[in-house]
Amino acid sequence: MKKIGTxxxxxxxxxxxxNAQAPKANxxxxxxxxxIYNEALTSNxxxxxxxxxxxxxxxxxxxxxxxxxxxxxxxxxxDTLALDSVWLQPVMVPHWDRGEKEVVRIVGSKSQGxxxxxxxxxxxxxxxxxxxxxxxxxxxxxxxxxxxxGSSQIANKIVFFNRPMDPRPLNxxxxxxxxxDQRGSGAARAAKYGAAAVLVRSLTNQLxxxxxxxxxxxxxxxxxxxxxxxxxxxxxxxSDLLKKESVNVYIRNTSRMLSDKLSYNVIGEIKGTEYPxxxxxxxxxxxxxxxxxxxxxxxxxxxxxxxVLHLFKKLGYKPKRTIRCVLFMNEENGLRGxxxxxxxxxxxKEKHFAAIESDRGGFxxxxxxxxxxxxxxxxxxxxxxxxxxxxxxxxxxxxPGGSGADIGPLKPQGVFLVGFEPDSQRYFDFHHTATDVLExxxxxxxxxxxxSMASLIFLMDKFGL
Amino acid sequence: MKKIGTxxxxxxxxxxxxNAQAPKANxxxxxxxxxIYNEALTSNxxxxxxxxxxxxxxxxxxxxxxxxxxxxxxxxxxDTLALDSVWLQPVMVPHWDRGEKEVVRIVGSKSQGxxxxxxxxxxxxxxxxxxxxxxxxxxxxxxxxxxxxGSSQIANKIVFFNRPMDPRPLNxxxxxxxxxDQRGSGAARAAKYGAAAVLVRSLTNQLxxxxxxxxxxxxxxxxxxxxxxxxxxxxxxxSDLLKKESVNVYIRNTSRMLSDKLSYNVIGEIKGTEYPxxxxxxxxxxxxxxxxxxxxxxxxxxxxxxxVLHLFKKLGYKPKRTIRCVLFMNEENGLRGxxxxxxxxxxxKEKHFAAIESDRGGFxxxxxxxxxxxxxxxxxxxxxxxxxxxxxxxxxxxxPGGSGADIGPLKPQGVFLVGFEPDSQRYFDFHHTATDVLExxxxxxxxxxxxSMASLIFLMDKFGL
Numbered sequence: 001m002k003k004i005g006t007x008x009x010x011x012x013x014x015x016x017x018x019n020a021q022a023p024k025a026n027x028x029x030x031x032x033x034x035x036i037y038n039e040a041l042t043s044n045x046x047x048x049x050x051x052x053x054x055x056x057x058x059x060x061x062x063x064x065x066x067x068x069x070x071x072x073x074x075x076x077x078x079d080t081l082a083l084d085s086v087w088l089q090p091v092m093v094p095h096w097d098r099g100e101k102e103v104v105r106i107v108g109s110k111s112q113g114x115x116x117x118x119x120x121x122x123x124x125x126x127x128x129x130x131x132x133x134x135x136x137x138x139x140x141x142x143x144x145x146x147x148x149x150g151s152s153q154i155a156n157k158i159v160f161f162n163r164p165m166d167p168r169p170l171n172x173x174x175x176x177x178x179x180x181d182q183r184g185s186g187a188a189r190a191a192k193y194g195a196a197a198v199l200v201r202s203l204t205n206q207l208x209x210x211x212x213x214x215x216x217x218x219x220x221x222x223x224x225x226x227x228x229x230x231x232x233x234x235x236x237x238x239s240d241l242l243k244k245e246s247v248n249v250y251i252r253n254t255s256r257m258l259s260d261k262l263s264y265n266v267i268g269e270i271k272g273t274e275y276p277x278x279x280x281x282x283x284x285x286x287x288x289x290x291x292x293x294x295x296x297x298x299x300x301x302x303x304x305x306x307x308v309l310h311l312f313k314k315l316g317y318k319p320k321r322t323i324r325c326v327l328f329m330n331e332e333n334g335l336r337g338x339x340x341x342x343x344x345x346x347x348x349k350e351k352h353f354a355a356i357e358s359d360r361g362g363f364x365x366x367x368x369x370x371x372x373x374x375x376x377x378x379x380x381x382x383x384x385x386x387x388x389x390x391x392x393x394x395x396x397x398x399x400p401g402g403s404g405a406d407i408g409p410l411k412p413q414g415v416f417l418v419g420f421e422p423d424s425q426r427y428f429d430f431h432h433t434a435t436d437v438l439e440x441x442x443x444x445x446x447x448x449x450x451x452s453m454a455s456l457i458f459l460m461d462k463f464g465l
Numbered sequence: 466m467k468k469i470g471t472x473x474x475x476x477x478x479x480x481x482x483x484n485a486q487a488p489k490a491n492x493x494x495x496x497x498x499x500x501i502y503n504e505a506l507t508s509n510x511x512x513x514x515x516x517x518x519x520x521x522x523x524x525x526x527x528x529x530x531x532x533x534x535x536x537x538x539x540x541x542x543x544d545t546l547a548l549d550s551v552w553l554q555p556v557m558v559p560h561w562d563r564g565e566k567e568v569v570r571i572v573g574s575k576s577q578g579x580x581x582x583x584x585x586x587x588x589x590x591x592x593x594x595x596x597x598x599x600x601x602x603x604x605x606x607x608x609x610x611x612x613x614x615g616s617s618q619i620a621n622k623i624v625f626f627n628r629p630m631d632p633r634p635l636n637x638x639x640x641x642x643x644x645x646d647q648r649g650s651g652a653a654r655a656a657k658y659g660a661a662a663v664l665v666r667s668l669t670n671q672l673x674x675x676x677x678x679x680x681x682x683x684x685x686x687x688x689x690x691x692x693x694x695x696x697x698x699x700x701x702x703x704s705d706l707l708k709k710e711s712v713n714v715y716i717r718n719t720s721r722m723l724s725d726k727l728s729y730n731v732i733g734e735i736k737g738t739e740y741p742x743x744x745x746x747x748x749x750x751x752x753x754x755x756x757x758x759x760x761x762x763x764x765x766x767x768x769x770x771x772x773v774l775h776l777f778k779k780l781g782y783k784p785k786r787t788i789r790c791v792l793f794m795n796e797e798n799g800l801r802g803x804x805x806x807x808x809x810x811x812x813x814k815e816k817h818f819a820a821i822e823s824d825r826g827g828f829x830x831x832x833x834x835x836x837x838x839x840x841x842x843x844x845x846x847x848x849x850x851x852x853x854x855x856x857x858x859x860x861x862x863x864x865p866g867g868s869g870a871d872i873g874p875l876k877p878q879g880v881f882l883v884g885f886e887p888d889s890q891r892y893f894d895f896h897h898t899a900t901d902v903l904e905x906x907x908x909x910x911x912x913x914x915x916x917s918m919a920s921l922i923f924l925m926d927k928f929g930l
Contacts, residue, residue: 037633037635038633041632041633042632042633167506167507167909168502168503168506168507170502170859170860170913172909205908205909206908364829364888364890366860394635395635395831423829423888425829425907425909425910425913426907426909426910429907442890442891442894443670443671444632444637444670444890444891445890445891448635448890
């Protein structure tokens with residue numbers, strides 16, 4: 001009889017239990033989300049913070065004095081938000097230095113004479129030494145092409161990777177993903193066959209005069225050679241000339257890796273009232289490349305993450321779970337901040353409930369993409385979708401997909417990871433180049449991002465996963 | 466028996482007939498839409514046309530030599546597209562001239578001395594005469610406030626309309642709609658109570674130094690007084706000063722209405738193969754205000770409409786219905802082109818099947834809004850929705866709503882009217898001001914608009930309404 005009773009109870013719980021435990025989103029929740037948007041759109045704090053980061057501090061590559069200033073500035077801003085705690089998490093970061101202005105010049109062309117090309121050393125690249133180097137240029141469209149050409153064709157040449165970003169994908173990150181191997185691994189692959197240096201067509205949808213930098217890495221056991229990006233317009237000039245004649249290029253850069261520096265992830269949180277041990281991270285990365293002002297990459301993600309906490313405080317929302325803003329250091333050339341954060345979370349046996357990252361620019365929000373190694377991921381996504389309809393009227397989607405580089409190291413811990421996805425059309429106009437400045441950010445688009453992330457976190461916090 | 470047979474046949478038609486007549490959108494259609502997008506994203510024609518309109522012709526207010534040049538240029542471009550016909554539709558348009566650079570200056574402030582304010586005459590405004598005028602400023606927030614203040618407070622003063630655009634609506638056009646009465650009708654209402662002139666806070670979400678112009682109109686029987694827009698920053702300066710002291714402002718502008726000029730709507734079409742008498746219009750307006758370059762307003766709408774025809778020709782699509790590109794003249798200060806087009810369509814007993822207008826900027830497409838006076842409108846929308854799912858994966862919505870000013874006069878003819886709706890966040894940063902230039906347009910966002918409109922027209926053409 002007792003057994004039957006238990007079975008009966010189990011059935012009752014099975015049938016009704018889930019609904020009893022899962023409150024449905026209602027008008028009050030819809031109204032609160034509207035309040036989040038209203039507050040974000042009528043306030044200007046995130047844009048003011050971004051203005052300081054861009055105009056008073058500027059580009060802030062890991063290990064630089066500017067990065068240190070950005071740590072102090074954002075920490076002090078978080079201190080003003082009346083959070084439950086604000087702290088710095090130490091992390092050793094690489095310190096790469098561009099050195100003197102790069103020189104890349106077509107030399108002694110029969111038809112054109114000398115032509116200066118607009119170039120930037122790729123991040124982590126070594127330099128040519130003060131004398132520079134001159135070599136013949138070999139154009140290729142892919143890394144695999146190098147394996148076919150082999151040492152006989154490649155040795156002592158400057159390999160010029162010139163595969164453009166495909167204009168067809170609507171989401172420009174897809175085209176970026178398909179072209180970025182040239183920048184990241186081109187030098188190592190070319191060096192394997194004895195190349196002297198590499199030039200890489202900039203990763204942008206625009207045909208313009210701005211060279212883009214970005215991370216590259218060497219392979220153990222393969223010689224390190226200089227790697228530089230040239231603007232898309234200059235890539236066209238060089239490619240056109242190569243169709244007519246053999247071309248020699250002179251390259252001079254003095255880039256170098258310095259010793260590691262102590263830096264920090266900047267963290268602030270509102271403690272949860274019911275489940276303080278369950279942490280929801282909202283994040284961006286504080287470091288940037290050393291050109292432009294790190295506006296869209298990723299000043300916007302940082303100030304949006306800070307604004308999420310500000311919005312909750314301003315509206316008097318007391319989250320059930322702990323909401324933590326993390327401004328990661330060193331996303332661009334090492335990911336040390338993201339790795340350290342995940343390692344420390346594991347050590348401290350912290351339970352991360354969810355993490356969201358904004359690192360695709362401060363453009364009009366389109367939605368969120370989610371991933372997790374948790375076997376219950378599909379169930380979690382379904383659960384979130386039950387309340388997400390409230391955000392559909394704000395033009396947002398929710399679907400499986402990638403999240404963010406800095407929160408990626410949390411994946412093995414089974415955390416529900418979310419990537420904030422703004423409209424992608426303009427991102428690569430500014431990415432890693434001198435034009436990534438405050439003026440490229442529209443204040444309303446920026447604020448809508450803060451509001452969208454705050455709203456999603458509100459739903460996850462209130463209704464669980 | 467015959468009757469039962471007829472009834473039976475009727476039932477059969479009722480049950481199966483609709484499906485038999487309405488082919489379902491399938492993979493082939495999805496593939497064709499992808500081809501439209503691929504072609505638009507890999508080509509650059511619309512951006513090149515826009516570059517010419519902006520950089521070689523520039524601002525092109527109705528009646529100006531630049532407007533005439535724009536007529537000739539676009540007509541000749543249409544001539545190169547191998548269309549079935551290209552023609553000009555004559556229309557008399559007003560010719561308003563801004564005159565000399567406006568002077569608006571706070572004079573003799575006790576605390577501040579003189580301060581120049583950045584101003585533009587509103588379109589259609591009269592001038593002060595060469596001597597200008599000086600009067601005390603009265604700030605108001607609404608037209609109704611004037612009725613309460615009455616002549617005793619208003620007579621001989623400069624009325625300063627200073628109600629900002631509400632930052633809260635996600636769609637900035639809603640906020641624009643709620644604030645635009647100050648610009649359009651403010652002068653007439655203030656003149657009713659004896660005001661000397663009006664200053665209007667610019668209609669933009671930005672707090673910046675750019676004055677915006679835009680249409681205004683006078684009322685019969687009420688004196689005409691000068692009306693000028695001042696930048697939002699200057700509106701703040703003026704308003705702040707008014708909190709401390711009474712303020713006099715000097716205004717000088719020499720704007721005036723000249724005699725009507727002959728101009729044209731520019732039209733080109735591909736004749737339908739099955740229903741050549743059923744016309745689908747795709748449109749923008751060729752005139753602009755006389756500041757900036759008329760890039761987003763509405764150069765983008767024009768080149769997108771032209772590109773729709775180009776895409777169909779390039780892809781070898783032979784539409785069942787006639788697809789007609791119409792570049793309307795005089796949307797900004799008279800709507801004469803739109804009215805003339807509708808009047809001529811009625812005269813010629815042309816059957817307009819649908820009309821779409823792009824006049825909300827060349828930003829990333831978000832969707833389409835539709836309206837019609839046809840009693841079958843809901844059925845038509847439902848029918849279109851049956852194939853529209855193919856465009857949902859492109860991030861587009863379809864819903865009832867406004868269409869466009871130029872196609873509006875077709876409404877009494879029961880035409881299915883569609884407004885193309887791009888993302889609205891940035892539009893009023895550039896609208897009617899000196900910053901509406903080519904550089905404000907992202908080429909990919911522009912092209913996505915052409916592709917979205919071509920795809921919608923393809924669905925309407927192939928599957929009907």
